[in-house]
Amino acid sequence: MKGTVVALGGGGFSMSESDGSSLIDDHILDLTGTTKPRVCFVPTASGDADGYSQRFESAFAGRAETSVLSLFCHDPWGYTDPSMLLEQDVVYVGGGSTVNLLAVWRLHGLDDLLGEAAANGTVLAGISAGMNCWFDASSTDSYGPLAPLRDGLGFVTGSACPHYLGESGRREKYLRWVASGELPGGYAVDDYAAVVFRDGEVVEAISEKTEHPVYRVMRVGDDAVEEPVAVRLLASTTSSSPETKLGVTSL
Template sequence: MLATVTGTVLALGGGGFSQSDDGTSAIDDHLLDLTGKGTPKVCFVPTASGDDAGYARRFSEAFAGRAEASVLSLFCREPWGYADPQVLLEQDVVYVGGGSTANLLVVWRRHGLPGILAEAAANGTVLAGISAGMNCWFESSSTDSFGPLAPLDDGLGFLPGSACPHYLGEADRRNAYLGWVAAGTLPDGYAVDEHAALRFVDGVPVEAVSERPDRPVLRVERDGDGAREVPLDVRRLAGA
């Protein structure tokens, strides 16, 4: 597990191009704006879905014309084949897709991605991800990688504490996460609903945003024998 990284991480609880009927997303627009580039280089890393071709295609279509979009396939899928993960050091954004957090972590460690991503972030690359792509940056998280929801305690540790995506969007996410934090099974952390995101700079949360109304982002802390939710101020993105 690595220490908290220097740089910017945008953690999406859900939403973005993958939950949009037409591929448009105010959160994805915001992500591109964070780079300060007119046509940023954005690499999609769909490891958690086993490099699902349809998922990667939706990404490419959503970012065509406004970014230099590419896909890193660690499963050697066609049409991309295998590329040296060092290409992530050349990106303005690394966008991590959803799927199995547990599988993502195993594959990434085998291919040396944790160190590469930490270096990229320190050099100014924005790290972003949805669902499993949110979970992976934290020390621990709530995951359905094993079927039923379960706590996972061996994340990358780029961000401190625990994470729970899809907080209200999926049944049982909230109750399970509150129970694990209350019991000390997971440390205090952050819960992010679908169509919302939380931006960190150098491991510190600096802004919560949403692309739909009433999508909460919360700090969840152990409180005696229970857990308390501390709502964060959420900014509704322009055009959302």
């Protein structure tokens, strides 16, 4: 897969505690190289929850040209031809049900359109289900209890586990599924952290808060092994503090 993917384990505007500001979201905009990028929010996984889309528009107002792709035809956005994704600088995918997202996307042809958009320079980003969708496989609660899913878009090789330390059971079950072979090895990303991929390879891991790690998880024999990934702590433009590194291994 050609192009850039930013996979958020958690964080971004949807987990902001106040005004929707997010250093990870700032970094996503910076990746476009434009002063006022075109950013489309795709809230399919939440069933196009209106409040979610409104929070996106509020968070990005004034610094991006925003749009919402509502495949459920919610007002005031209505239905738009999904080919509009090819005109975006960023496609930002919200959280919710990974299974439902993938099913609806395939019916509307988004699987092919998103690959084409990425190859043409569009940054693909997403949180939670919006992280899971880019990988071959993932840990998901789409069926209620956490379960392994081997049905992603495959833009990134391996499996994904968002909210790694932020939600009970995520870490233990993901390690168990990788150890048993139910899921291939992959990346486990905590809340407020993200991994940036380019052309299928890791560029870096980033975080907007301290003590939120990223791991590469591999199957070794009958066990799953966590390899910490060096995480760059993003610095606010209003602060003179230098960016620091978290973790013990390099990329």
